[in-house]
Amino acid sequence: MLNSLSNYLHKKDRLRLVALLTTPVLWLVVAYLGALAMLLVTAFFTIDGFTGNVIQQFNLGNFQDMLTDAAYKNVVLRTLGIAISVTLICSVLAIPMAFYMAKIARPRSQKILVALVLTPLWASYLVKIYAWRTMLEPGNGVLDWLLGPIGIHSPGFGGPAIIIGLSYLWLPYMILPIYAGLERLPNNLLDASGDLGAHNFYTFRKVILPLIFPSLVAGSMFTFSLSLGDYITAQIIGGKLQMLGNVVYQNFSINLPFAATIAMIPVSIMALYLYLVRRTGALASM
Amino acid sequence: MHKKRLVSLIAVASVAALILAGCSSGSDSASDSGVPKVDMMKELGAGEGQVNIVAWAGYVENGSTDPNVDWVTGFEKETGCKVNVKTGATSDDMVALMKTGEYDVVSASGDASLRLIYGGDVAPVNTDLIPNYADIFENLKMQQWNSVDGVAYGVPHGRGANLLAYRTDIVKPAPTSWASVFDVNSPYKGKITAYDSPIYIADAALYLMETKPELGIKYPYALDQTQFDAAIEVLKAQKPLIGEYWGDYLKHVASLKSGGTVLGTTWQVNINLAKGEGTKVEGIKPTGGSTGWSDTWMVSSKAKNPNCAYMWMNHIASPAANAGVAEWFGEAPSNAKSCDLTADKNHCATFHAADDAYWEDVYYWNTATEACLDGRTDVKCVPYAEWVKAWSSLRNS
Numbered sequence: 001m002l003n004s005l006s007n008y009l010h011k012k013d014r015l016r017l018v019a020l021l022t023t024p025v026l027w028l029v030v031a032y033l034g035a036l037a038m039l040l041v042t043a044f045f046t047i048d049g050f051t052g053n054v055i056q057q058f059n060l061g062n063f064q065d066m067l068t069d070a071a072y073k074n075v076v077l078r079t080l081g082i083a084i085s086v087t088l089i090c091s092v093l094a095i096p097m098a099f100y101m102a103k104i105a106r107p108r109s110q111k112i113l114v115a116l117v118l119t120p121l122w123a124s125y126l127v128k129i130y131a132w133r134t135m136l137e138p139g140n141g142v143l144d145w146l147l148g149p150i151g152i153h154s155p156g157f158g159g160p161a162i163i164i165g166l167s168y169l170w171l172p173y174m175i176l177p178i179y180a181g182l183e184r185l186p187n188n189l190l191d192a193s194g195d196l197g198a199h200n201f202y203t204f205r206k207v208i209l210p211l212i213f214p215s216l217v218a219g220s221m222f223t224f225s226l227s228l229g230d231y232i233t234a235q236i237i238g239g240k241l242q243m244l245g246n247v248v249y250q251n252f253s254i255n256l257p258f259a260a261t262i263a264m265i266p267v268s269i270m271a272l273y274l275y276l277v278r279r280t281g282a283l284a285s286m
Numbered sequence: 287m288h289k290k291r292l293v294s295l296i297a298v299a300s301v302a303a304l305i306l307a308g309c310s311s312g313s314d315s316a317s318d319s320g321v322p323k324v325d326m327m328k329e330l331g332a333g334e335g336q337v338n339i340v341a342w343a344g345y346v347e348n349g350s351t352d353p354n355v356d357w358v359t360g361f362e363k364e365t366g367c368k369v370n371v372k373t374g375a376t377s378d379d380m381v382a383l384m385k386t387g388e389y390d391v392v393s394a395s396g397d398a399s400l401r402l403i404y405g406g407d408v409a410p411v412n413t414d415l416i417p418n419y420a421d422i423f424e425n426l427k428m429q430q431w432n433s434v435d436g437v438a439y440g441v442p443h444g445r446g447a448n449l450l451a452y453r454t455d456i457v458k459p460a461p462t463s464w465a466s467v468f469d470v471n472s473p474y475k476g477k478i479t480a481y482d483s484p485i486y487i488a489d490a491a492l493y494l495m496e497t498k499p500e501l502g503i504k505y506p507y508a509l510d511q512t513q514f515d516a517a518i519e520v521l522k523a524q525k526p527l528i529g530e531y532w533g534d535y536l537k538h539v540a541s542l543k544s545g546g547t548v549l550g551t552t553w554q555v556n557i558n559l560a561k562g563e564g565t566k567v568e569g570i571k572p573t574g575g576s577t578g579w580s581d582t583w584m585v586s587s588k589a590k591n592p593n594c595a596y597m598w599m600n601h602i603a604s605p606a607a608n609a610g611v612a613e614w615f616g617e618a619p620s621n622a623k624s625c626d627l628t629a630d631k632n633h634c635a636t637f638h639a640a641d642d643a644y645w646e647d648v649y650y651w652n653t654a655t656e657a658c659l660d661g662r663t664d665v666k667c668v669p670y671a672e673w674v675k676a677w678s679s680l681r682n683s
Contacts, residue, residue, distance in 0.1 A: 048405075049656075049669045049671030049672075050400075050401060050404060050653065050669065050670065050671075051402075051404045051405030051407075052378075052381055052382075052385070052401060052405065053405050065675065069679050070683070071678075071679040071683040072679075072682060074682065074683060137544055137546060138546070139545060139546075140544065140545065156476075157529070157546075236537070239529060239530050240528050240530055240531055242682050246682075247678065251674075251678060252382070253376075253379050253383075254381075254382070255671070255674060258678075
């Protein structure tokens with residue numbers, strides 16, 4: 001029975017393809033694109049001011065509220081600033097670490113280092129952020145206790161705390177792609193550059209950076225998009241500061257359509273970002 | 287290329303069609319008062335084996351917080367209804383949770399109860415099926431927030447005031463009024479907290495009632511545009527003083543303990559929890575009164591476990607359970623017989639269970655509507671939807 005089925009399918013190329021792809025494509029279209037489309041549609045609805053029930057009637061009020069209230073412009077800029085800072089910090093930290101792992105460390109320690117970079121991912125997100133809460137606690141936190149004597153104080157809860165927390169959380173996602181990119185980079189290119197008289201920094205700038213650029217972009221897509229949508233870190237160590245995710249969280253229970261409108265912002269930013277990345281050609285060489 | 291584009295167009299169109307099909311909804315039949323018609327339970331059947339509850343923190347305790355605080359285990363054994371509880375941080379959370387239809391019972395405050403009734407999310411309650419209803423204080427029954435047109439929509443649970451918390455070892459002298467959390471020159475700047483919900487606007491309005499009588503605020507949930515704007519100004523001025531707004535009560539208790547928060551609005555249960563962990567903290571009802579709540583147990587119109595839901599409502603209104611909650615949460619019980627069963631025999635006196643004069647300056651949470659709730663007809667009041675927008679704007683500015 002199974003044999004005859006496989007014989008039959010072997011001859012029918014097209015049928016085989018359909019049987020294989022129907023489920024994943026359906027999943028993609030219904031669950032993924034469907035949810036996005038639902039979000040887009042909901043953004044144009046409104047709610048009954050008293051009962052909070054969603055009224056399915058096309059209207060642009062949510063977009064008007066979002067665009068006319070300066071608070072939301074601020075929160076977009078703030079979130080973008082945080083996401084960009086996190087991405088920059090992660091890149092700056094990840095490049096030397098990945099370089100050491102890929103080019104300098106001995107093969108045995110290489111594996112250990114990769115494992116070490118991955119270990120924080122085994123712990124729960126919440127545990128790590130609550131740990132940062134105790135670290136950053138102004139006055140009696142670990143940072144103040146450790147660095148207070150030399151005059152450095154915890155930044156307290158707020159923007160800087162969020163940037164520190166998110167950079168810590170997403171660093172492995174930046175290190176791994178860069179490490180993979182550097183591993184593929186032939187050592188003799190670096191030697192050749194050195195032999196031709198280039199300084200280390202010049203080699204880095206002219207040889208390494210262009211070649212690992214696609215990996216850097218891949219890493220930045222993780223750090224940037226994960227930061228852009230985050231709200232839990234801001235809730236726990238952000239003090240009274242809110243990011244875009246918090247606005248969605250704050251509104252989705254009271255005013256779902258408005259939350260959907262706000263949620264369109266990070267979606268659009270990411271779409272634009274991916275478009276720009278595509279233009280650079282980094283996606284093709286990934 | 288063209289063919290590919292066609293395929294993706296078809297995909298998008300089919301998704302859109304699916305969604306629109308899912309969206310079309312039948313219209314609800316409504317009575318004259320605008321309340322959707324929902325059937326009341328006629329008679330009690332056998333339990334379904336479980337009940338899903340949305341409640342305030344501290345209302346449904348099974349001994350896991352404190353081994354001595356448990357009014358759930360006995361109920362589970364007696365009725366065979368396993369209790370699953372979901373804690374709501376704000377009334378808005380609770381309304382949203384009840385709209386999912388996944389929960390059977392809710393402990394709704396006055397700013398949620400009417401929204402739930404008019405939204406068709408809760409069913410009228412057949413009080414004949416709840417023997418303990420008879421012992422509830424008469425002046426809590428059939429009130430404006432738990433009944434419509436003489437039909438009961440729930441079982442009164444208890445009432446209390448939002449308190450002003452302060453760390454007794456840090457805040458000196460002890461605060462006496464809400465002015466301490468709005469004072470722009472406060473020495474505790476950055477360590478003050480406020481409740482993270484639009485309903486907190488009423489706290490600012492209450493403060494204005496005392497400090498700016500010329501605004502003419504009579505009831506903090508009935509604010510015309512001028513009064514509302516003044517309240518928002520108070521909150522904007524307060525924002526630099528705030529270290530964190532609290533919604534998650536456990537994080538709030540942790541902040542009180544660590545000293546990240548030394549002053550601000552709270553509930554008695556948070557004070558009890560913080561004290562239990564050795565924190566030097568007190569909660570007072572300041573002069574000039576406070577906002578507060580009067581809660582009602584309500585049953586969902588889409589309850590999957592209605593029998594267990596009724597059994598729960600009867601159980602939680604029973605003298606023993608009601609006394610347990612009232613004492614643990616720090617509120618006045620609703621069952622007149624509870625007062626004999628509290629561990630602290632003065633509990634009912636301390637919390638003024640039957641002292642109507644005490645409640646005169648406690649303004650129970652209520653949902654603001656365009657028609658002013660204080661009876662004014664010459665102006666329009668700012669409805670709750672605008673409170674939500676203003677709060678969102680304030681928090682994100």
